[in-house]
Amino acid sequence: MKVITIAKTGDEETVEPGFAELVQQISGKELRQCYHCLKCSAGCPINFAMDWAPNQIIRMVQLGLQERVLSSSTIWLCASCETCSTRCPNEVDLPTIMDTLKEMAIQNGIRSQQAGIQTFHRVFLNCLREYGRMHEVSLLALYKLLTLNPFEDMGLGIKMFRKGKLNLLPSRIENVHELETIFRTFGESKRSKI
Amino acid sequence: MKLSYFPGCSLDGTAKEYGSSTSAICQALGLELIEVPDWNCCGASSGHSTNYLLGQALAARNLILAEKQGLDMVVACAACFSRFKKTNIALKENAELRGKMEEIMGIPYKGSFQIRHLLDVIYNTVGLETIKKEVTNPLKDLRLVPYYGCVIVRPHELTQFDDEEQPQVIDNLIEAIGAESLPWSDKTECCGASLALTRVDIVKKLARGIVEMAKEAGAQAIATACPLCQANLDMRYGEDGLPVFYFTELLGLALGIEGKNWLERHITDPLPLLTSLNLVKGE
Structure with missing residues (x-):
């Protein structure tokens, strides 16, 4: 766990460098190859109600922003409709990753707004x-x-x-x-x- | 032809009309459905959403019981279907999960049978030619939009059935029974069913959007193959909604089966529309 300061805003942010690795290991799904084409977020029927778009969740996992990800409403609102995974050019299985993140949130006693x-x-x-x-x-x-x-x-x-x-x-x-x-x-x- | 049949909880509750119309048309089309003995809820979506292994195990019990029947399995609910497809793979890949489940059930699992959605069986095994021959009450002048929703057709690697973005199976079935299938934008949009009770605001918005698009396309009603889609579109629009039929109900009517006890259960009453087109007899 590392605290970094964001140059642009001066905000402090907690970063867990091993988070992406852990999520991949638990879910059994690759997420590093996501290059943020936004197809998932464009097609997601629930995107309008989420605090972070689906690809932003993936990006935050890649960056190790564990607290933000596990307390987000997005992981709970995902309807598992598979639109994102069907359209992803890099075969990132977002619904399974969202399930893993929910399970990790429960395990760590993190209650979201949902x-x-x-x-x-x-x-x-x-x-x-x-x-x-x-x-x-x-x-x-x-x-x-x-x-x-x-x-x-x-x-x-x-x-x-x-x-x-x-x-x-x-x-x-x-x-x-x-x-x-x-x-x-x-x-x-x-x-x-x- | 004999098939192992998994109805799922909805078909015994909120979607009873899907269950009874399924039994009726399968009997009429020569499919003998043998219910998976002592089946349990597949766990969707609370199981897999909160505990991966528990989610797989709940679905796995049904697969183990079904395989013992020695038949291919047909599933009517889209959510159960998708779960079983995923769990079948998990049981093959995860020896620990398989081992524990075999121990609990006292039955080995090979996964040596097919898991198919009812729509697939009706379309690809019974076939349109047979259906056309059996139609005695063509649904003439009924304008429908086919609604597939999410997990019946996607992801294709899993479902192995129809096109994931532009499916045609319900379209062609509608035409085969004499009704008109209209092109429209929302055939594979998600209705948000997994949030049906928890985020009514979201689900209302999604359901309203889909029904609005169906109206814009000129449809008089919507045809679906999922109990959760039907419930959401039927119940969450409010006044002036469109009737939402299970494809089995439409098929049943076209085959001349008396379906009043199915149609009476809908929240948005489909009888005025069907009576006005002389597709069911009035009171």
Whole structure:
């Protein structure tokens, strides 16, 4: 970890020289060959809502700006739609790298402004662990409650229920104990802390 | 032809009409679907977003159960399909992951079967010629835009199916059942489904944009092959939206299957449009 001063602005910035190497090692994906043609950022459907464009995230990883990257909203907003990876002339697999960065952020206890999305993932996986399948009513209710937004989508939820799109009771798979073993085996990420 | 079938959670919940129309058309077209026994949620997208190995393991359990059936596997949901394709590669490349999963399940994994999206099976295995012969209720005068969304067709190295930027399969299916397929700009745009509950603002903007473009192209309705796309476009536009059909529903109607119980489940009611074109009988 090194603190550098940016000549133009005088701002101090923390740099982790080994960060790019670590991200490559964990994700198993190359990112050094990115030459910032911006195809990923031009095609990204969520770019308008991100704090940094996808290629800027890659650039910041290349530069070792670990804190900025792991606390960014971009990594959480990526929809894994694969537009970027499909169009990249250098075959950089951005969605997989974004997943790695999210996992690293969780491992290091970094909460981004998108904490609601982290909560959603936790609620989703807990539901899966409990039943083996997704139960939308439990997921919706618990998530909206935990994020203190219980009335968002309530109208839509009622419409969906009337149309028979929501099952009130969850169905549990038979061998849910196998999922419990999977969660115990893989649930705690084995990946290295920074 | 017998196939192992992975419906996925949506087809049992928010997308029940996709599930029931899939069963109906497969039966009509001579495909016998045998559900993967005791399948679990594939984990998309919370699994892979937060813990790589857990994400792979959740999908892997299904692949191991499916391979044991000794059949090729057909998947109806785009997200499950994409996950399984990725996990199949991970299981082959990562001996540790494979070993642990084989131990948990007590079943070895070779990955010696095909994983295919339903659209691929209908188009490439059943084929347009057979479908054309079976059509009894051509969807005449129905103007549709084909909507593929993201991960059914891309990245091509993974999906091995149709063109990733300018796919044609749904276009050609629409034409084969007598409807009109319109060219438009947004056929492979992403609807943002993975943020459907967490960032409603973003998803509304994306869904609205796609439906607006469909309207601009002159479409009366949208045809899709993904339960998440359908849900988003159907639910997030608000008033004056367009009906959003699963391709299986359209195929079902063209094959003369009574599909009221599918169509009644849509949030944007498609019955007025279909009744006005005499494609379903009015009340």
